[in-house]
Amino acid sequence: TLAEIGLIGLGTMGAALALNIAEKGFPIAVFNRTTEVTRRFHAEAGALAANVIPTESLADLVASLKRPRAIILMVPAGQAVDDQIAALAPLLDKDDLVIDAGNANFHDTNRRAAAGLPMRFLGLGVSGGEEGARHGPSIMGGGLKADWDRVSHILDAISARYQDIPCATWMGEAGAGHFVKAVHNGIEYADMQMIAEIYGILRDGLGHTAGDIGALFAAWNEGVLRSYLVEISAAVSEATDPATGKPMLDVILDSAGQKGTGRWTAIEAQHLATPVPVIEAAVMARNVSARLDERKAGEARFGAAPKRLAGADAPSAATLEQAMIAGKILCYAQGFAMISAASDSFGWSLPLPEIARVWRAGCIIRSDMLNDMASALTENPGRNLILAPDFAARLEATIPALRQVVALGALNGLPVPALASGLAWFDLMRTARGTANMIQAQRDFFGAHGFDRLDGRDIHHGPWGS
């Protein structure tokens, strides 16, 4: 029998996705650059091996597929994808479909979509890590709707489900799916960083042990903050290192890796002139984290900050929880605003409420709060989330705690860059008469750039000439 679909790249994600597809009853043909990996994959597929056709050349792979063919690429983003497309080109018909399911930069997906490839092409953002790929990821698709429709029955079947509806959605043409995935990853960086900042206050400011912090996060995971990232933060905080018996967190080097998707989001936000300061702060903090020697030299020169919070200075657990709730709302408000800006700029109609829903299960940033965000965005997708009545009320209730936490951090040398950036953005956003009149005056003074006046008079330059 011929396979429904093919897959190239049996690495962490590809192998998991292939097993997921096979398990849902779709015969799948697989190929991997290193043949040994394909053989091992097939040998270890257990009962699912019956639904897997292992192939040892691209020609074999192509010959094993039903027509019109569909082939998923799960190889590293960038050159490897272009190379695979080039290698497949002579083997495929123009109606065959290549699906790039890696973490492509959406500009690359736009470029490929516009390049007039000799086959059809979809860009798929897949979130949820290995576990998600194996048992149900969240899937954000981009390309021609007709091409999406050809494979959507398979994508629906393998994706996560929320209230029985698959978390797999066509977002728009070309790079729309990979764009939404990039913003997802940017928000993921920000959520992780805010948790790490609160962890820092608990560890360094309040002297709590990793185990106590884990218990607190576990408690928060029963409330408004219920989410996959808070859940796993509790789990990693409570884990013990088998080698030393110490808390796992206490033996892990404080230098964070990244593959660049958060950075892409921050860079793209700058291009779109749409502010995502919480995400930018999170990318910045990862970059600083990697500068271990410089940080050591900094501490040697300036001394460790006082840090320890005591007495009236010590924030309660409830204050920290509320600060995180406020930070999370601000971060998502920025992320969704960025998606809106991209719709305008790239001619997409990115479905904001549907994006909140697709992120509800399967992906790394899944959380209960996304339900309420989906509702608020359904009510009015054009309104900034901070102005939706439900979220405005929550911000009114939690901003004082965020203010307290950011102030304590600033006064005591506890770094809270993401939380502080969120607060600074909020304060800018709630100030009707800002200070850019000073910027405009300066620009007019040195560059005769002109300004508009509050009184609407038709006078656009100041008296600074001579």
Ligand code: NDP
């Ligand atoms: P792995 O490193 O585990 O696997 C990479 C796979 O690609 C291997 O099968 C490898 O084959 C193959 N490969 C590497 N280079 C080439 C090449 N030049 N030509 C052909 N095949 C090649 O990566 P992942 O599975 O983690 O990631 C795959 C994609 O999925 C990436 O774009 C990644 O960003 C994305 N992704 C990853 C997630 C994760 O949690 N890991 C989550 C979401 C997306 P070989 O065995 O021969 O080396």
